[in-house]
Amino acid sequence: MKLLLIGNPNVGKSAIFTHLTGVSVVTSNYPGSTVSYTKGYLTVYRNTEDDAIRNCRYQAGSHKQKRKHRDIQKNGDTEIIQDDCRKGCRNCHRGRHGKYTENLETAKVVEVIDVPGTYRLDPDNDAERVAVKMLEEGDFLINVVDATNLERNLNLTLQLLQYSKPMILVLNMWDETKHKGISVDPKKLSELLGIPVVCTSGITGTGLDELAKTFIAHMDTKRTGVEHKNRWEYIGEIVGKVQSLKHRHHTFLERLQDLSVHPLLGFPFAIASLLIIFSVIIKIGDYLTNFTSLMLERYYSQLIYLIGDWMGNKGFFYDILLGNISGEVINYETAMGVLTTGVFMTLGIVLPYIIVFYIVLGFIEDLGYLPRIAIIFDKMMHNVGLHGFSVIPMMLAFGCNVPGVMALRNLESRRERFITGVVMSVTIPCMAQSAIILHAAGTRGITYVGVIIATLVSVWIVLGTILKYVVKGHTTTLIMEIPPYRRPGLQIQIKTLIMRVKGFILEAVPYVLGGILVINVLTVIGAIDFIGSLFKPVIKGIFGLPIETVSTFIIGIVRKDAAVVLLEPLNLTDGQMITAVICLILYFPCIATFVVLLKELGIKDTIKATAIMGLVTLVTGGIVNIALRGWLSPSVFIIIELTFSVLFSKIMYIINFNRRIQKIGLK
Amino acid sequence: MKKRLNDMKKGQKGLIEDIKVDLKMQLKLESLGIRKGALIEKKAKMLGNGPVVVGIGNGEIALAHEVANYIYVEI
């Protein structure tokens, strides 16, 4: 049996899903945080003294749980036998369900699906298309609505009621109705709509037990669809009967809301907050990494020496695992062993930054600031052929490009997806990469970090401007719901943070360590020199880099942070270092991003995107190489490139404006 | 008095009288509650033909300048 959580964007479907199934999914305060569906499972125990519902946790992880997961997927909604449940369900393992285990023959597994939000059933973006497709397959609908915004939400509800599927209406955000002075009568609403209505809060979890009970009571019922001719009229009638509003004073959050989109103050406010956000991330990240390096040096080094002694301080594995650890203290940056540099860079440098970044991102996501940034920067985004919403994928990309690319699904036209996807994967370094860059370039002076940032900004502007006029298709206009500011819930924040950090440790760290391993092996067997000689004209000729840097470009395909790590022992000049870092950011997204890009853009557009990346790298790398040869001070270069890119954008606008005028004239 | 949404002052309210955009856009606006006869309030407008923030129902929606220009409100 398939149970769908369906409703408008940003009403709390994912929050409820997490509560029901125990599977963590991202919730955030902007429309469109879920773009693809997530499945979870509920085990329903019936015919016991009191019917009960428990969630089974099937998070990927232990082998047993994975097997269980597969079994359930295979069997669909077949009843599961006692043995089976013991194997997979953590709760049953612990015997917390002792009472129910005798009756497990009657347990039934229900598949719960967290569907992307949609305003209507004739979709106009990919995320909504997923929702409508899922709807066809669902057996039971749980329509989650925002109780503080009944009118708009009921529009979808009435459309869902046309389907002959059993349905429950969930009035979520019930906690918010009180301080918003809105009161809704769920009983009357239930009578009018002819379906059960449950009031819940996705944040505190109140009402969710009742939801589960209501579901059990109605899971085998049938319903025939009803159609309403004058939908809005009928909605007006319903809302008039069930909702009453009380006047009340503005809260602090609401004042902040008005300030954030203030015509004059909104922009400086946004710039200031972004600057503060990023400098806080960098400052705290820096502080933490100093601390972790100290800890590693003090305690971890002992372990390394021990392993070294045990290996006899020489040999093939010694070189690969520990690298060059001679000298008074271990130089973790240049030792190049998997266990030394690999561990130091991932856990010592990148992890602290990732944690700080996601704490901050989680906060502004849940507060609801992202859609407001989208409004503020809407005008600016028009310069590169986009509108404000594209800011959201780009902000996410600063954490990791993968969720950034996934969020492209919220964009409506192919052109917007292409431009956003390319500009983002070319110019926005993920946090892991940024951490290492800050670490590597920071030691060479703040101006060099400035050069990197200014170059990326310039490429962003110039590339975006060119794409704006070259890529065919249309850009849609900004029409976006702006959720109210919400006080971020600490529990959800922590949960999301743990999920993201876990994701990094499980999915990224092994690749970095593996990458360093592979490069070490390739170097030992001499393959690097060979590949290096093939790319010599580009690397040496255009970028002015030593041949050994080729290894960084190879590993950069897998992980960018690992690539920058490999630059450190190469004794590069300042100019070379910056050129290499910039080229590494631009030339290719990491393989994980590439794969999702392929999925979101399709083969043809991804090939085009890859060609663009290559071209951009050649041009930019060449320019930076020449500029940083010493004849130009870095700060002057920063000013020149920024001025050039802004002028370029303006000139292109004027040229094309004239052309448009001419076109109209010809008509 | 009939006014374009763009020309309304901050804080002004009125009933939407007409939405002169193509059908696709009309449907999209309607799904968000912006339809003929709905009560709408202009809350803010970004400088330089930026988006307009309106209040409708109990929620807020941002609309591009081009769209707001074709929404006529009776105030």
Ligand SMILES: Nc1nc2c(ncn2[C@@H]2O[C@H](COP(=O)(O)OP(=O)(O)OP(=O)(O)O)[C@@H](O)[C@H]2O)c(=O)[nH]1
């Ligand atoms: N105050 C309050 N906030 C809630 C409640 N339920 C969810 N939220 C918050 O509302 C925001 C949206 O929740 P999500 O679960 O991401 O919403 P969604 O329906 O999955 O949204 P999309 O994936 O964009 O369709 C998050 O910031 C949640 O923390 C609730 O009952 N009360």
Ligand SMILES: [Mg+2]
């Ligand atoms: Mg969601």
